[in-house]
Amino acid sequence: MARSPIQKLKEKEGIATLLFLVVCTALAIKFQPAVGTSNQAPAVTHAVAPWIFGPFQILLLYLPPWIGALIVPILIVAGLAGLPWIENYLGIKWGRGIFTFLFSLVVFLLLWFMVIEAWWN
């Protein structure tokens, strides 16, 4: 197998680092993140979760809290963490299937959340 000195990898990493810092700074200059509503102000009628927790928000809307906030996330994490062992016992197809299902479930809930928020605004 052809191989190269680590120096080659370092050069690529340097380029990636510069790109990352530029993108990060550009975002920081261009887009001001929201700070939310002061607690001295009148109460808000609609508190939005940060987008990262959108899937959670959807689960809590439609499921009892102990299922939506405890059982489902625990199952998702268990499914992710157990992936290598699931493949050992059930085969690659099952492992792939379960991972794809879990990941697309989270993405689906996230999209659902975003649609609701867009509709609300």
Add this chain to the structure above:
Amino acid sequence: MARQLEWTRRSVLRLAWVGIVAASALTFKPLIQYLTSDEDQLRSPLVFYEKSLAENSDWQKASNSRVWVRQDTLGIMAMVATCTHLGCEVNYHPEKKEWLCPCHGSIYDSEGRPIYGPALKALPRVAVNRQPNGSLIINTSKQVGLDARL
């Protein structure tokens, strides 16, 4: 001949290791007690409402708390505006005579009974008493029924 206990380097190190593990295990309960203590954040369950309350008024908020009071023909009642779903503070909308939860959209009617959304239980009513000077004192740790009045 009885075998003599030998204090080799290995046995001493093992003893020290067991000692460290045992000592750390002993710190578990004190640590939990230390971390869960809220002695430095005393919160009284008592809330005062000092303004005058008109008969048949709508819900009025006691300042710096989640407590709301109202007087109807039967007497005075107090309610804690904490959503029974996951504890967000619900807001009263007098024009709709409804309580709305900002977090997951639960709606309660003016009496605090859930009519929409994930909340299943009514907003909690708490005990009210009148002080000698006429102001109201509300004990949020003492729950009462929906029809309790002062």
Add this chain to the structure above:
Amino acid sequence: MKEQEQEPEHYHKNFVNHIRPRYVPDEVLSVLYTFCLGGLSFLAFIVLGATGILLMFHYLPGDSSGFSSVITIASVIPYGGMIRNIHYWAAQIMVVTVNLHMLRVVWTHSYKSPRQLNWLVGVGLLIFVLVLDFTGYLLIGSQESGAAATVALHIVELIPSMGMGLGKIGLGNPSSLSGSTLVVYVWHCVGLPMIALILQLYHFWRIRQDGGVRPL
């Protein structure tokens, strides 16, 4: 070939070289193989640490002080807004790159034996990143963060028998109007990042232990 493989003079003086291989397979050098996602996540973590320490100089956790100090940082203190914005965006980018990194690892089958342990460490790190993001959101101290803290507290308290204690240790006593408590501050700035950093270093060390980044 022989000449190319000769080590440069300075090689042994560099500590970073100590934890990395001297040579990497050419396929790994292809950006299209790893997309640098793990490395970018670590870089985001470093940026977050640096900007986070800077923010600590002006941030005051607390029911009423949290939000006002964030406003002060964002609008009054020179470059405070810039530092806060970078902290925010690096965090958003990190959540995205960490997830894409996970997708890449699954795509290239890199979670399989003998790398199961590192996969577990990675899943743990994913959870740490999410919790760090959440506690950071609470520290803004806005009304929304108070609602989020209240919801989180109620969820943690659903855990049988130890829920109340866990809630108090993890979140303190957040009010419904501000999630910024001293407890959350300590976890966000010291506890969680420290554990996450140790886990990350272990994660990187294990990559080499498990045979390095190998192409398909």
